[in-house]
Amino acid sequence: MSSAPWCANFWSHTIYDWGDVVPPVSYGDGISDAKCVVSGLQMDYRRFQNQAQLACYTNERDAIRAYDAATPITTNLMGTFKDLDYFEWAKEMDVVSWDNYPGMDTPPSFTAMCHDLMRGIGGNKPFMLMEQTPNQQNWFPFCKVKRPGEVRKLSWQAVAHGADTVQFFQMKQSIGGCERFHGAVIAHDGTEQSRVFKETAALGGELDRIGKRIMGSEIRAKVAIMFDWQSYWSLEGCVGPTAGFSCPNEVHRFYRAFWRRNVPVDIIESTTPLDKLKQYDLVVAPALITVLPGVAETLESYVSEGGSFITGYMAGIHDEHDLVVPGGYPGKLRDLMGVWVEEIDALAPDETIEVHGDAVDAKGEIVASIIHREGARRLATYGGGEFYVGHSALTVNTYGKGKAYFVGTPLDETGMSAFMAPIIKELGLKPLDTPEDVSLSVRYGDDGVRYAFLINNSESDKRLCLDELNGGVELLTGHVVDGPVELKPYGVNVIELG
Incomplete structure (x- = not known):
């Protein structure tokens, strides 16, 4: 880029736990549960919060634009940050930028997914790696230093998934304040003799030598995964059937199976129009609990015209008002998936359920959908000692020229990989075999x-x-x-x- 972008940056107050901030309301039967009362209000407030903060950004952007008509304007986003719908934000940004701060136990596949999400919200255009630390973060309970070569690896991983910049926070370590121990290119020693300085300088030399030939190049994917902030808010805001869901982790559960086979993935919003969906051979919608207006109809058209679609547990339950769609789960997706989910069993944190089929021998966790097939074909069944042993756990429904797969329970890594393998092969997605990691x-x-x-x-x-x-x-x-x-x-x- 010819000039550095303006970055409108601000801290904001957000509400994370409705139970902490909404006073309880008492009922005649003695029930007192604020979360039940605000179930619908939660979605409205989250939309308001998102739009209000976005308005703050656009006001700052427009103030800059009055004096600078050319320099790109951005603000640094934060991956799977819950409170802001980044698909909406990206529409107001000249270039998407974000801060990558994986923890010491963050899987590399999760970091890759976050890069792809940032590329996806920007319409598959190159993005900026606005912030990363050249050494350790300072806010974890245990802040390990980056190993030799690790920051270089993280930087090139960003480029591999679509970044056209590699930048750091911070240049020089402060001697006070809450980030005094946050990593910096120049540490408290104030010299150029540190390992971190030398590694950062070497990385800069590599980027300077070959970066320009890579800039502007694109990722080409035939698989799309939906990351839907409305479902994010709704799924994690539900009171029941479980408190065990993390929406980003459920997206990653599916994403990881493609990453492990080096199959490229675009991450898209659930309201993606049909003409764009048709660019993909496979569309995956993990835990799509909220189905916004028109989405079910678009997916039906996509599959009927030959596309392949995967969703499953918790899908289709709510409408745009966070209300249950009457008539049985998965709501408006029921005809497409060819199943009726009668009940959703919750599994304790250390509990699993067996899943057995011709291609899959795995365990499920968190929830188990008790499925009745309405035209779908069984791919695997539940094992173990529950009353629904033998019920379908995985199904596929032929719908027009395409197929719709329903995953009844969150599969472990081995199970998800086994489930995806024949689909990847059938669609000719050209996986590449590399060693572990x-x-x-x-x-x-x-x-x-x-x-x-x-x-x-x-x-x-x-x-x-x-x-x-x-x-x-x-x-x-x-x-x-x-x-x-x-x-x-x-x-x-x-x-x-x-």
Whole structure:
């Protein structure tokens, strides 16, 4: 970019737990539960909160625009932050930017998903990695330092998923305040002799050498996953059947199965129009509890014209007013999915349920949908000792020219991978096999050149051989790939392919 963007940045007060801030209301029968009272108001307030803060941003943006008509304006977003619907925000931003601060136990696939989400809210355009720390964060209970090569790996991972910038917070460590121990390029020693300074400078040299040829290139995906803030608010605001749901974690549960096979994914909003949905061979809607007006009809058209669609547990239950859709779950998706979910059983935190089928031998957790098939075909059943043993746990429904898959329970990683494997194969999505913790992403330039980013997300040496990489030029070293590739801990290869 020719000039740095303006960044309208502000802290805001938000409400996280309705039970803490809404006074209880007493009923004649002695029931007192504020959350029940505000079930509908919760959604209205969250929409108001989102729009009010967005108005603050647009007011700041417009004030800048009165004096600067050209410089891009942005504000740094925060991945899966619950309180703001980033699909709405991105429409008001010249370029999407965000702050990436994974914890020491954050899976690399979750970080990759967040990058893809930021790219997705901006319409699949390159985004800015506005903030990351060159060393440790300061707000976790235990703040581990980044391992040698880890910040470099995280930076190139962002580029691999669509970033056109790599930036840091902060340049120099403060001597006071709450972020005095937050990492910085220049630490409290004030010198250029630290490991962190040297690694950051080396990364800058790499980006300076090859960054310009990568900028503007795009990700091309045939799989889309819906990330819906309305469902986010509704799912986590429900009083029952469980308190065990994290909406981002449920999206990640599905996303991880594609990441592990190096199948690229776009993340889209649930109201994506039909003409765009038709660009994808597969659309996935994890825990889509809120079905906004027109969404069910669009999905029916998408599948009937040959698309494949996956949803499941908790889907279709609420309308846009956070009210249950009468007539049985999954509401307006019932005909499309070919199932009726009669009941939803909640599983205790350490409880699982067996799922068995021809391709899947797994465990489910959190909830189990008690399914009656209404045209769908059974793919797997529940095992164990519950009264619904033998009921369908996974189904597929032929709808027009396409297929709709229903996942009745949140599957463990092995089970989700096994469930996805035949779908990926049937749709010809071209998975690429890499060792555990090694990811491969591809960006496409306007000139037809492809840039393959091979990243070792672990502290162990890795070795692989992919025919698809042979003949490519590793841009950081100039070596031509011919045979096995060796990756050191947190190693990165950027390979240019014709």
